[in-house]
Amino acid sequence: xxxxxxxxxxxxxxxxxxxxxxxxxxxxxxxxxxxxxxxxxxxxxxxxxxxxxxxxxxxxxxxxxxxxxxxxxxxxxxxxxxxxxxxxxxxxxxxxxxxxxxxxxxxxxxxxxxxxxxxx
Amino acid sequence: xxxxxxxxxxxxxxxxxxxxxxxxxxxxxxxxxxxxxxxxxxxxxxxxxxxxxxxxxxxxxxxxxxxxxxxxxxxxxxxxxxxxxxxxxxxxxxxxxxxxxxxxxxxxxxxxxxxxxxxxxxxxxxxxxxxxxxxxxxxxxxxxxxxxxxxxxxxxxxxxxxxxxxxxxxxxxxxxxxxxxxxxxxxxxxxxxxxxxxxxxxxxxxxxxxxxxxxxxxxxxxxxxxxxxxxxxxxxxxxxxxxxxxxxxxxxxxxxxxxxxxxxxxxxxxxxxxxxxxxxxxxxxxxxxxxxxxxxxxxxxxxxxxxxxxxxxxxxxxxxxxxxxxxxxxxxxxxxxxxxxxxxxxxxxxxxxxxxxxxxxxxxxxxxxxxxxxxxxxxxxxxxxxxxxxxxxxxxxxxxxxxxxxxxxxxxxxxxxxxxxxxxxxxxxxxxxxxxxxxxxxxxxxxxxxxxxxxxxxxxxxxxxxxxxxxxxxxxxxxxxxxxxxxxxxxxxxxxxxxxxxxxxxxxxx
Numbered sequence: 001x002x003x004x005x006x007x008x009x010x011x012x013x014x015x016x017x018x019x020x021x022x023x024x025x026x027x028x029x030x031x032x033x034x035x036x037x038x039x040x041x042x043x044x045x046x047x048x049x050x051x052x053x054x055x056x057x058x059x060x061x062x063x064x065x066x067x068x069x070x071x072x073x074x075x076x077x078x079x080x081x082x083x084x085x086x087x088x089x090x091x092x093x094x095x096x097x098x099x100x101x102x103x104x105x106x107x108x109x110x111x112x113x114x115x116x117x118x119x120x
Numbered sequence: 121x122x123x124x125x126x127x128x129x130x131x132x133x134x135x136x137x138x139x140x141x142x143x144x145x146x147x148x149x150x151x152x153x154x155x156x157x158x159x160x161x162x163x164x165x166x167x168x169x170x171x172x173x174x175x176x177x178x179x180x181x182x183x184x185x186x187x188x189x190x191x192x193x194x195x196x197x198x199x200x201x202x203x204x205x206x207x208x209x210x211x212x213x214x215x216x217x218x219x220x221x222x223x224x225x226x227x228x229x230x231x232x233x234x235x236x237x238x239x240x241x242x243x244x245x246x247x248x249x250x251x252x253x254x255x256x257x258x259x260x261x262x263x264x265x266x267x268x269x270x271x272x273x274x275x276x277x278x279x280x281x282x283x284x285x286x287x288x289x290x291x292x293x294x295x296x297x298x299x300x301x302x303x304x305x306x307x308x309x310x311x312x313x314x315x316x317x318x319x320x321x322x323x324x325x326x327x328x329x330x331x332x333x334x335x336x337x338x339x340x341x342x343x344x345x346x347x348x349x350x351x352x353x354x355x356x357x358x359x360x361x362x363x364x365x366x367x368x369x370x371x372x373x374x375x376x377x378x379x380x381x382x383x384x385x386x387x388x389x390x391x392x393x394x395x396x397x398x399x400x401x402x403x404x405x406x407x408x409x410x411x412x413x414x415x416x417x418x419x420x421x422x423x424x425x426x427x428x429x430x431x432x433x434x435x436x437x438x439x440x441x442x443x444x445x446x447x448x449x450x451x452x453x454x455x456x457x458x459x460x461x462x463x464x465x466x467x468x469x470x471x472x473x474x475x476x477x478x479x480x481x482x483x484x485x486x487x488x489x490x491x492x493x494x495x496x497x498x499x500x501x502x503x504x505x506x507x508x509x510x511x512x513x514x515x516x517x518x519x520x521x522x523x524x525x526x527x528x529x530x531x532x533x534x535x536x537x538x539x540x541x542x543x544x545x546x547x548x549x550x551x552x553x554x555x556x557x558x559x560x561x562x563x564x565x566x567x568x569x570x571x572x573x574x575x576x577x578x579x580x581x582x583x584x585x586x587x588x589x590x591x592x593x594x595x596x597x598x599x600x601x602x603x604x605x606x607x608x609x610x611x612x613x614x615x616x617x618x619x620x621x622x623x624x625x626x627x628x629x630x
Contacts, residue, residue: 020346022392022439030446050345051389051396054446056439058345058393077422079385082534084516085460085598087357087554088323091385094419097435112436114390116422117410119323119357120457120464120554 018060019074019093020114021047029107030055038107045069045101058114070098077116087119139221139234143211145192147202148255149175149183157255158200173200177335181282183253188282190214190250203260208236215257216245235261279546281330283522286540289482290549291511291521294335294367297559300480300511303368303623306566311627313369313565316572319403320365320558321394322358322410325376326351326526329359329546337366341376344389344397348381355380356529361409361554363523364510368562368623371569375401379410391466392440399447404568406447406454407561409554412437413462414499427602429463429498437465445471453568453576455561457553458506459493460518461598467505467553468497473564473580474505475556477512478590478620479520487593488608488615491518492553494595495606496614505599507580508587508618510556515596520551563623571630578630586625587618 023042025034038057039049046065051058066074072095079091095113104111150157151173158173184194184202192204192214208219219236237259238244246257283292291297298304325341328351332339339362341350353359358376365374377398379389389397391410398406414430417423433441448454448471456467458476467474477492488494489512497503513520519539525532527546536542539549564579574582594605595615606614 017386020390020393022390022436024439024442051393053392053396053399053443054450055442056392056396058390058396060346076386079388081530082355085462087531087550087552088355089422090379090388090390092388092390093386094422096419110435110438112434112439114392115412115436117391117412118462119355120409120411120460120462120467120552120557 017063017076019063019066020050021059021061021111022114023057023059023104023111024109025055025057026107026109034107038104041103041107045103069101070095072096072098074113079116089118090116092116139236141208143206143208143236144260145204145206145211146258146260147183147187147204148200149180150255152176152179159256159258175200179253181334183250184282186250186253190247194280194282211259214247214250216247217242219259235259237261277527277544279329279331279524279527281334283524283547284541284545286522286549288519288540290519293363293521293523294370297364297367297511297521298623301368301559301563301621301623302625303563303566305624306627307370309627311566311569312371313562313569314371316369316372316405316565316568317375317401317403318365318369318372318405318407318561318565319375319377319398319401320358320362320407320561321377321379321391321398322361322408323355323380324349324353324358324378325362326353326356326359326529327362327376329524329526331363331524332366335366335370337370337374338372339374339376341378342397342401343378344394346381346387346389346393347378348383350378352382353378353380353526354382354529356525356531356548357409357554359529360523360525360531360548360550361558364521364555364558365407365562365565368559369565372562372565375403392443395440395443395447403452404572405561405564406452407558408455408466409457409552409557411457411459411462411464411467413459414465414468415463427598429495429601431498433465433499440466441469444469448472448576451575453561453564453579455557455564457557459599460491460552461596462493463495463599464493464505465499467493468500468503470500470503471576473560473583474507474617475553475560476506476509476595476616477551477553477556478509478616479512479514479593485592486588486590486620488590488595489513489518490515490594490596490605491551492556492595493599494615495599495601504614504617506553506617508560508583509590509616509620510553510559511551511620512553512556513551518551519549521555522547522549560621563621563626566623567626567630570627574630582626582629583621584618586622586629588620588622590616590619
């Protein structure tokens with residue numbers, strides 16, 4: 001998957017830097033009650049909710065907490081300036097597929113790092 | 121009364137005994153109802169009556185463009201007047217007069233001690249076509265300093281509301297884009313998207329640019345989680361592309377959702393966070409000129425390792441997919457760019473309007489843009505991208521639409537290497553399917569003003585059946601798995617979908 005125009009290698013992230021996460025609710029919990037419960041359980045795991053929609057919640061977690069929770073590395077990618085095919089890429093982080101933590105398994109269908117995107 | 125006590129010749133006076141060859145000229149304009157301007161009005165104006173003298177902003181545009189074309193530099197623009205600069209020779213030529221040097225009492229603390237001005241007996245034979253657009257053009261006298269300045273204050277550089285000239289064919293906002301998408305007739309019918317809430321998710325929105333102010337566009341900018349400063353746009357993408365929304369739907373209620381963090385790019389909001397923020401504002405239309413390129417690639421660097429399309433949506437994008445599906449199901453029309461050679465997601469989702477590109481040249485010939493993506497999705501069976509098109513330029517850079525951007529932003533600098541603008545003029549000539557999405561979003565707003573009951577599928581269906589067929593050209597090969605770009609042809613085709621959107625034809629059917 002090409003989530004961005006890569007002109008830089010991934011670099012490690014300082015332990016206090018936050019990683020943006022995207023959580024998709026399971027079907028029965030796509031409602032205000034589900035979001036309330038998810039917010040509470042996510043917070044207990046070190047995920048700070050930042051925004052929520054109709055079926056999803058966004059959140060942030062420090063790199064330390066991320067690696068403790070998911071036991072997988074995460075790489076920072078730099079923002080990129082405009083190129084021939086696009087008007088630049090946002091900065092952020094990438095990682096492989098993440099397991100849904102047990103404490104969230106009842107409510108969450110999938111969880112992922114929010115990847116950098118292109119300006120088209 | 122002497123405003124400043126100065127008994128000797130001031131230092132400034134010593135420096136300004138020669139008049140400046142550059143003149144500052146105040147331009148006044150005619151009001152639309154009867155063509156009378158403030159200098160020709162018999163009655164004295166008051167704060168209560170001055171609003172009746174306000175010219176049509178589009179007429180001001182036209183006049184300033186004509187002045188600019190003749191060599192005048194527009195330095196400032198207000199609601200009733202504009203300031204322009206020019207050489208003495210140019211003023212004499214355009215207004216058919218001969219200027220004379222006037223000198224001022226040198227004991228006064230004036231901005232200049234001598235200046236050019238037409239004497240009472242001077243001829244006055246102005247360029248008639250210009251005078252039909254303006255009320256008058258007065259050379260500004262030097263002003264008196266009310267106090268000695270301790271330190272000159274520097275004003276942040278402001279771009280001009282009038283775009284620079286470039287030597288090649290391109291489109292201008294706000295007029296060319298709606299004209300070619302056949303929206304001018306819709307505007308003439310009084311439909312401008314008024315009251316329709318259009319959210320645009322992008323880098324940022326520098327709407328303090330004089331272009332946006334000059335057109336009195338209605339805009340609110342809010343920050344998605346992690347974004348900073350709702351007044352700035354360090355990249356310029358959102359600012360420039362948003363001019364496409366306003367060109368099509370000047371009356372819409374525009375809600376800009378800024379994603380970028382100017383000082384910490386890693387902390388910028390995700391597209392999902394932008395969407396979640398947008399949903400809070402109850403939009404009827406959402407325009408997004410951002411996306412992901414779903415080809416096989418290095419997982420860390422993001423470099424394409426082949427042109428092979430992914431056949432399943434990566435888990436990391438499933439939350440965004442679900443949120444978009446739910447948003448469309450709730451009745452919001454969502455428009456995404458199809459990509460510029462990218463295998464673009466979410467532009468390939470069946471629920472959204474996928475905005476592709478068609479190019480119209482200086483003679484009105486139309487063809488598929490070879491810059492815009494067109495492909496069959498390997499993830500959503502049967503889904504072909506795009507649905508239909510907006511106006512997009514050609515390779516190599518798609519330099520096609522002159523758009524306002526913050527001075528010195530990334531695009532201002534980067535584009536100046538190929539679009540003939542300068543790195544700090546606050547204008548750029550660009551497009552991409554990033555331009556097509558907000559154009560189509562603007563057209564959607566027009567349809568929703570006329571018929572607020574339209575569902576997202578109604579809107580997509582009517583635009584599809586009324587689009588103008590594009591029969592020539594081919595789309596960007598980079599989006600087609602390494603094969604040649606999909607070709608346009610009679611009827612619906614791979615390159616442009618149903619063709620170029622026809623706002624008036626769609627308007628007549630809703």
